[in-house]
Amino acid sequence: MHIGIIGAGLSGLSAALHLLGAGHRVTVVERSPQVGGRAGTERIRGHLVDPGASVLTMPELVFDALAAGGLDRFAAEDELDLLPVTPAYAGRFPALDGLPPSVLHVPDDLAVDEHMRWQQAMFDAAYERFIGGDAAWRSYANPRDLARLGKLVRLGALRSMQHQVDRRVDDSRARRMLTFQALYAGVAPSAARAVYAVISHMDVGLGVWYPRAGMGRVASVMADQVRRAGGAVLLDHEVIGLDGRRGRVTGLRARSLGAGRGTSGADRTSAGVHQLPFDGVVLTADSPVTDRLLAPLGGRAPRRVRLSPSAVVAHLDVDPDLQDHWPTQAHHTLDFGAAWERTFAEITATRGRGRLMSDPSFLVTRPSITIGGASAASGPHETGEGSVVSVLAPCPNLESAPLDWDSIGVDYVRDVLRTLSRRGYRGIDSGEILRVDTPADWARQGMSAGTPFAAAHTLRQTGPLRRPQRVPGIANAVLAGSMTHPGVGVPPALISGRLAAEAITAR
Missing domain, CATH: 1.10.405 (Guanine Nucleotide Dissociation Inhibitor; domain 1)
Structure with missing residues (x-):
């Protein structure tokens, strides 16, 4: 069978590798110019930045997917170059x-x-x-x-x-x-x-691990192995529709966004709309995109779900000499406010009742603590990795609190940085802001209510009660990623890809 996979995040690449290992053909179609999805790495003004996932747990799941695609353990370890994160x-x-x-x-x-x-x-x-x-x-x-x-x-x-x-x-x-x-x-x-x-x-x-070249290294190694095993990865291509008849998907239509921008070799195709025939499809995008694609084929809309809170994430360039005097020297620091129950109540409130944290807690991420300020290929002065700091501030999603983040986002980030400066992170409020993601940005990327954490894991949205991987009414379409079983995070994404591969071949 030839299976189309929508999305080159960890779940899509995991599905591709397991399908290749089972003897099937695969083509992965990705809207962005690079692989990784919510576990990618970008270079911004000479700095490597992880916009999404910041560490790796249960790396055996990555090794299993790569082995299914034909890459042995020793070669995989060499390509991934994982470092232990201590303390976690x-x-x-x-x-x-x-x-x-x-x-x-x-x-x-x-x-x-x-x-x-x-x-x-x-x-x-x-x-x-x-x-x-x-x-x-x-x-x-x-x-x-x-x-x-x-x-x-x-x-x-x-x-x-x-x-x-x-x-x-x-x-x-x-x-x-x-x-x-x-x-x-x-x-x-x-x-x-x-x-x-x-x-x-x-x-x-x-245990917790981090690739020396950034979290995106995991996805890039997986994508490379997809290609080596005979699969195709089309970057810069947006899926605009599914083709099908009699309750089955027969292919998809994809529009080239950049005439091969950011790709090379077999990944380049000419600009325009392409019709790609498939025997089945795995959809890994979040619910708004997936539901839009499935609706014309009779895919039934899922019941209303309760969504997780969101986050504002700022990536900064801060003088490493100043960082040396910060209160902690750890890859991940959870800097807590005094409030706890109230903080969760504010950011997880139901529709229209959410509030920004009144006594905030933050996650401060500094990859240089683990990689020593240098990538595998160059020193800290060439890449600037030693100065990158990321700050995550949990906040309500857009259903819980429909705030105008395009208007308030910059001021909110400044308030966050001033708060951290008062807590002892000297100089963080004068660092250069490389990138900011707010719920409005997550929403523009197709994430439900502007949250990268998808549906909440309430009792009614867990295990068999979570959105099923099989699509009712469409025999050869399955779901993978955070919207479906087993849920949110790097290990669940990798697992869902394997389960999707098993489900699509069983059908």
Whole structure:
């Protein structure tokens, strides 16, 4: 079969490699001039910037996809050039519970052995079938899966994440470091189900990695292997429609956006609209784009979903000498405000009730801490990587708070940087701003309500209750990516690509 894949993010490239390994032909069609999607790397004014994902967890999933496409482990390790991120996170806290301001490094400063054993047990019980496997309802109709479900329930998977952490962890700082991942799930820790402790386990228990050349290196190596294995990757091509009949996709129409801008060799085609015939299609774009493409073929619109909060992300060039005197020296620093429950309430509120954080918490990312200020090919003075700082400020999505980000975005970023400067990040407010992404920018990229975190992982939007990978009414179309099972993040994206490959060939 010849399968078309819409989107060259991690889920699309994972699907392509697994399909190639199963003996099928693939063509990946990507609107951008580069691969990676929400896990790409861009060069801006001489600096490498990761606009989306900033670290890699569970790298074995990348190795598995590359192996399916024919790249052996040693060659893959050499091409990816992954570096361990130590510590995985630093948490910086104001005065809390009578304690002075402090810094907690994860995992080294966590003395929570009982909780870590519980997280490991939750991960072991959930991963094989309910994260890494097909989560359709029918997959639970056998004794082995029912037994696994029973174990999850006995472990307290349906209780709140906050409850399970509080009963095993006394240190309020450690509690935050073990529950902030609920932001990725799109709900407050008190509302998130405890099964999402598996996200914390991926970060804290399984380790964190970073490619020396930036997060986009993962996607570029995967795309290179797609080509080496005989697949095609068309960059700068926007899919404008699907062709089909009798409940099946027969191909797609794609418009060249740049006559090959940013591509080379087999990736170049002439400008204009191209009709590409396929035996099936994998769609990895977010819901607004996917639903628009499926609607003319009778694809039924999904039920209304609750969406995750969004974020404002600013990428800066800050003098490395100033950074040397900052409060932490970590790749990832979570700089917390005193508020916690109130912060989640503000950014996760329902339609029209969201608010900007009144006592903000931020994620400060500094890749130079891991790569030592130099890329594999050049020194820090040639590339400038040693000075790049990224700041993520969680905020409500556009449904929760329909703010005019095009008008307020610059002022909000300045307020964020002034706040961090007052907290000890001297000089961050005078750094050169390289790029800013707000909910308005995410929305223009086709993301629902301007959130890069897709549908929230509420109980009704988890596992078999999340949007299914198979498209009702269209026999040979399947979904991959954060809108479908298993959800948001780098490991789920890679898993969803493999599951999509298995689903499209089974159909």
